[in-house]
Amino acid sequence: MKVFDLRCAHEHTFEGWFGSEDDYLAQQARGLVTCPVCGGTEIVRMPSAPRLNLSGATARAARTARTDGAPAVPDRSEAVSPDAGKAKHALQALWMKAVRHVMANTEDVGSNFAEEARRIHYQEAPERNIRGTVSRDESEALAEEGIDVMPLPIPEGFKDTLQ
Numbered sequence: 001m002k003v004f005d006l007r008c009a010h011e012h013t014f015e016g017w018f019g020s021e022d023d024y025l026a027q028q029a030r031g032l033v034t035c036p037v038c039g040g041t042e043i044v045r046m047p048s049a050p051r052l053n054l055s056g057a058t059a060r061a062a063r064t065a066r067t068d069g070a071p072a073v074p075d076r077s078e079a080v081s082p083d084a085g086k087a088k089h090a091l092q093a094l095w096m097k098a099v100r101h102v103m104a105n106t107e108d109v110g111s112n113f114a115e116e117a118r119r120i121h122y123q124e125a126p127e128r129n130i131r132g133t134v135s136r137d138e139s140e141a142l143a144e145e146g147i148d149v150m151p152l153p154i155p156e157g158f159k160d161t162l163q
Contacts, residue, residue: 008035009042012092016043037092038153099154106131113149114138121147 002018012035018024024045027033033043106129109116113132119125134142134149142149 003048005046005048006033006035006043007046008038008040010035010038010040011088012037012040013046013089037095099152102131102152103154105129108132114142117142117147117149118145121145 002021002024004016004018004024005013006016007013014036016024016033018027024033028043031041034041035043109130109132111133113130114134116125116130116132120127120130131152131154139149139151
């Protein structure tokens with residue numbers, strides 16, 4: 001089993017599990033590897049390390065140390081805050097949690113969303129949480145009628161069982 005770190009064009013990072021590298025390449029060529037966050041198919045494999053080699057950190061510190069007592073100039077590769085990456089992962093995890101909550105606590109009415117939302121709003125149907133699809137024009141028409149809707153893109157993979 002191969003576990004690859006992957007990233008989509010929108011910089012969402014995720015893991016992909018494949019039987020082999022050839023399996024990954026074959027699935028990617030057929031457009032089967034998609035981002036679980038946005039559904040994008042422009043996926044790149046990121047460098048990954050199976051273990052951390054901490055002895056390299058000591059060697060890097062020695063290379064940047066100055067002998068004249070002046071402060072060391074940090075390596076440009078270390079200029080990005082590690083907190084930024086953590087924040088991005090935390091935000092992605094919160095989004096996934098929100099999507100799971102919506103999927104578990106709403107009824108999918110599919111393309112009948114606008115009609116069903118109106119029926120609920122005008123008390124012609126029982127009040128309940130629904131989700132579905134609408135066009136931009138339908139969404140704007142609902143807003144003009146005072147019916148609040150919130151777009152939440154849900155990738156195809158989420159419409160099945162969530163892991």
